[in-house]
Amino acid sequence: MARARIIMDGRDIERTLTRLSHEILERNKGAEDLVLLGIATRGRFLAMRIRDKIKEIEGIEVPFGVIDPTLYRDDIGRTTTQPPLKEMEIPLPIDDKKVILVDDVLYTGRTVRAAMDALMDFGRPKLIQLAVLIDRGHRELPIRPDFVGKNIPTSLSEEVRVHLKECDGVDEVVLKERDEG
Amino acid sequence: MRKDLLGIKDLSSREIEVLLETAERFKEVSEREIKKVPTLRGKTIINLFYEPSTRTRTSFEIAAKRMSADTINISASSSSVVKGETLLDTARNLEAMNPDAVVIRHPFPGAPHMIAKEIKASVINGGDGAHEHPSQALSDLLTVKEKKGRIEGLLIVIAGDIAHSRVARSNILAFKKMGAVVRVVGPPTLIPYGIEDMGVEVSYDLGEAIKDADVIMMLRIQLERQKGGFFPSLREYSALYGLNLEKLKSARRDVVILHPGPINRGIEIAPEVADGPYSLILNQVTNGLAVRMAIFYHLLGGKE
Secondary structure (H helix, E strand, O other): OOOEEEEEOHHHHHHHHHHHHHHHHHHOOOOOOEEEEEEOOHHHHHHHHHHHHHHHHHOOOOOEEEEOOHHHOOOOOOOOOOOOOOOOEOOOOOOOOEEEEEEEEEOOOHHHHHHHHHHHOOOOOOEEEEEEEEEOOOOOOOOOOOEEEEEOOOOOOEEEEEEOHHHHOOOEEEEEEOOOO | OOOOEOOHHHOOHHHHHHHHHHHHHHHHHHOOOOOOOOOOOOOEEEEEEOOOOOHHHHHHHHHHHHOOOEEEEEEHHHOHHHHOOOHHHHHHHHHOOOOOEEEEEEOOOOHHHHHHHHOOOEEEEEEEOOOEOHHHHHHHHHHHHHHHOOOOOOEEEEEOOOOOOHHHHHHHHHHHHOOOEEEEEOOHHHOOOOHHHHOOEEEOOHHHHOOOOOEEEEOOOOHHHOOOOOOOOHHHHHHHHOEOHHHHOOOOOOOEEEOOOOOOEOOOEOHHHHOOOOEOHHHHHHHHHHHHHHHHHHHHHOOO
């Protein structure tokens, strides 16, 4: 039986996303030229929530899309079965835009690397920033987030699961022991 | 997944679903300005074609290139086949150059299966005689699923030269596996004896057969395989079994029409029908490309 501990509940997540939205606006001096791109699957919903919050704060609807890094992964062909492809939806030319990549958990950094490579195939953004709900450490690539919801020190035997209403029915962040096998 | 794709016969309905879902995603890649993903970087794919082909060969080649694999095309007419090399020797020699996949089209049924046993590379059947053409059947499934939203419960009418058609065979297997009802129609000489054993309905009257069809799939009269005198004349065939606007009047208003190409305009299908609003012939080609990308993705990805 794996131990599981809730480290953020729905209200924590809401407050954190509100702060992240303000930070994104502060750093970029407003919402002009911003594009929010969620990394499939859960990054999409976080990006949508941040878009809604920015609209409340600034009155501007920031363009939003979804990016699927699967075809750019560095472990493609190293697993016994191929991972399923997810959605890809880049709503507008991203040339000279400020792209905010949004994901739920930052871990090794390999997904973000793949997402950035995918993004470059769609154009040349002015800059890319990374916003994550959870940073759990253990980076394997020189990648750092620009906006962090919560830093959670973890051991390699643990895993962090973000559950969101849109796809899991509930908002919470759970820390648990990795299932063996 | 598996090493080879030799026929629809070997696939489970779950495997077919996975391939179709993957293909739906791959369509997006072909709509980009930069139509290329790095997924198969460093892989080598050989197209070994012993029969003429425009669509299938080009489609496999573009699919491989959009996934960053290197492709080589070999056609029988310009290869050592003309010097008398056997198929197996050709395959072994290609194998010695360490390709990751070989797509083979051959006039003899079972040729890809024989090669698959002999070489380590993935073998994909690009059409073997009158046996199977799995990538075509998968494209047709995707085309129908896209338009109708489902496969299960639909009535698919396959019309024309059933006896010589690998497309018909693969499609009968594919649509039945996914829960559709399949009816074949054509002159008695072109309907193989015992085809009912595949679980299909049989009709000899095109106008009757298409009345309640959701999908009509017209097959090409294979002029290159017609030496047996299966029907008196092309003109008579066209009058009885060609799909024209007049015959189409008896069909449902939401019917869709497929044809694997190349079409013989005015023989099995009238130009007004082929170019008309019910026709999905060009969707089949677009989807064929996405399906072949999905096949490469699943066959060349998995490691033991």
